[in-house]
Amino acid sequence: MPKNSLNNGYAAQPTACKNLRAQHKVVKMMRLLRAVGQTSLATVAGLGDFAMFVSRAVAATPATRQLGRRWIRAVHEQGVRCVSVVTIVGLFTGLVLGLQGYYVLARFGSAGALGTFVSLTLTRELAPVLGALMIVGQAGSAIAAEIGIHRNSEQIDALTTMGIDPLGYLITPRLFAALIVFPILTIAFTLVGLAGAYLSGSVLLGLDSGVYWSGVHFAVQVADVRECLLKALVFGVVTIAICCHSGFTTHHRAGVSGSRAVSVSTTRGVVLASIATLAADYLITSFLV
Numbered sequence: 591m592p593k594n595s596l597n598n599g600y601a602a603q604p605t606a607c608k609n610l611r612a613q614h615k616v617v618k619m620m621r622l623l624r625a626v627g628q629t630s631l632a633t634v635a636g637l638g639d640f641a642m643f644v645s646r647a648v649a650a651t652p653a654t655r656q657l658g659r660r661w662i663r664a665v666h667e668q669g670v671r672c673v674s675v676v677t678i679v680g681l682f683t684g685l686v687l688g689l690q691g692y693y694v695l696a697r698f699g700s701a702g703a704l705g706t707f708v709s710l711t712l713t714r715e716l717a718p719v720l721g722a723l724m725i726v727g728q729a730g731s732a733i734a735a736e737i738g739i740h741r742n743s744e745q746i747d748a749l750t751t752m753g754i755d756p757l758g759y760l761i762t763p764r765l766f767a768a769l770i771v772f773p774i775l776t777i778a779f780t781l782v783g784l785a786g787a788y789l790s791g792s793v794l795l796g797l798d799s800g801v802y803w804s805g806v807h808f809a810v811q812v813a814d815v816r817e818c819l820l821k822a823l824v825f826g827v828v829t830i831a832i833c834c835h836s837g838f839t840t841h842h843r844a845g846v847s848g849s850r851a852v853s854v855s856t857t858r859g860v861v862l863a864s865i866a867t868l869a870a871d872y873l874i875t876s877f878l879v
């Protein structure tokens with residue numbers, strides 16, 4: 591073989607390898623863009639489906655029969671059954687805030703500002719957020735599982751066959767119940783948390799009770815209470831709607847069915863509702879501050 595032909599063959603090999611690597615990079619980039627595009631389209635489609643779901647549930651209000659009785663049942667489901675967990679969490683949250691706040695403020699000679707610190711922290715942030723998370727864990731998971739079982743057992747299809755709107759029958763009462771349950775339980779969380787902080791700050795650590803309660807009285811303004819109730823209302827509607835939607839679309843879970851699909855829907859509903867609570871908290875706070 592001539593010497594020039596060997597040299598040309600050796601020179602062509604690196605060029606071919608470079609071309610193959612470039613093609614491989616292009617293929618990987620195309621796959622990445624395709625995956626991002628599919629995920630984005632699925633997210634937008636899911637948000638649109640969720641918006642239509644909530645809109646149809648609200649629009650079904652006038653045609654829903656016996657709405658009052660189902661609303662009372664939904665209030666019991668979301669409110670009465672969650673009172674114990676909300677108050678217990680609120681009490682220990684206040685106890686921890688009282689301890690940590692006292693020691694931190696005492697470093698700067700401001701232990702008397704404990705009431706101000708605890709009241710604003712609870713009213714503006716912790717009470718609506720932690721209260722919503724507790725209700726989601728207690729009632730939201732039960733709602734997603736119950737509606738998911740209805741879907742698996744074809745009870746929702748039976749309602750449609752009988753001419754009853756399943757959204758009005760199952761979803762609408764729960765959405766309206768959230769409008770009253772979440773604010774009431776948030777207020778209860780705040781009051782119990784203030785009492786817990788009083789126990790740890792005044793009773794255990796010796797801070798004068800008059801100083802503590804005067805700080806609470808002068809710190810909390812109408813705007814703080816308004817922000818607290820607004821967050822509770824938004825969290826209530828968003829989280830309960832997410833849990834209801836997750837259970838209602840149990841039959842859309844790919845690769846799973848039966849009890850496994852109900853389990854996946856329940857977990858998905860609780861996780862998404864918790865994330866939505868924190869995201870909505872940031873958005874509301876950023877607009878109101």
